[in-house]
Amino acid sequence: MNHEEKTMKSEKIYEGKMINLRVDTVELPDKKYSKREIVEHPGSVGIIAITDDGHLVLVKQFRKPVEKTLLEIPAGKIEINEEPKETALRELYEETGYRAEKIEYLFEFYTSPGFSNEKMYLFLATELIEGNAEPEDDEYIEIEKIKLEDLIEMILKGEIVDSKTIIGIYYGERYISQK
Numbered sequence: 001m002n003h004e005e006k007t008m009k010s011e012k013i014y015e016g017k018m019i020n021l022r023v024d025t026v027e028l029p030d031k032k033y034s035k036r037e038i039v040e041h042p043g044s045v046g047i048i049a050i051t052d053d054g055h056l057v058l059v060k061q062f063r064k065p066v067e068k069t070l071l072e073i074p075a076g077k078i079e080i081n082e083e084p085k086e087t088a089l090r091e092l093y094e095e096t097g098y099r100a101e102k103i104e105y106l107f108e109f110y111t112s113p114g115f116s117n118e119k120m121y122l123f124l125a126t127e128l129i130e131g132n133a134e135p136e137d138d139e140y141i142e143i144e145k146i147k148l149e150d151l152i153e154m155i156l157k158g159e160i161v162d163s164k165t166i167i168g169i170y171y172g173e174r175y176i177s178q179k
Helices: 084-096 149-157 162-179
Strands: 006-015 020-027 034-041 046-051 053-065 069-074 076-077 100-112 119-129 142-148
Touching: 046 069, 046 084, 046 100, 046 162, 053 084, 053 149, 069 162, 076 084, 084 100, 084 119, 119 162, 142 149, 149 162
Parallel strands: 046 119
Antiparallel strands: 006 020, 020 034, 046 053, 046 076, 053 069, 053 142, 100 119
């Protein structure tokens, strides 16, 4: 069965610094019509930063959409004309102060394909050199270094609820166990 939806009309509703919003009128496989609200995003990166002693470098920050402070892997939006690897190195340094001697592209995934086209590129950063973070003016970030086995427990207890971070922690555990 063909599950594709044919776009009949597309209307831009909002254009912002980080996202755009459009509403598409689509024809469904059964020839009926429906509307789809779509958040357009330029893409982002997430960085699994592992120290030589097996700790993950994480950031703690307040997230207004969920009204909570979350523990997350370093991450950020890809800027215009920037390659994902450049973004990963820049965001790691800005948010944590760490520089990576070795950074490896792992894979990419869609963060919320039910309403957004945001694609996240995941990187593994190792051989870290500690420095001073330089967050953006509107970012208030606390840096945490936590052992992987403790992070797994935090996921199971519901203390870590960010999807990219959960993916990153489980990948980090796999990486450490194969060393």
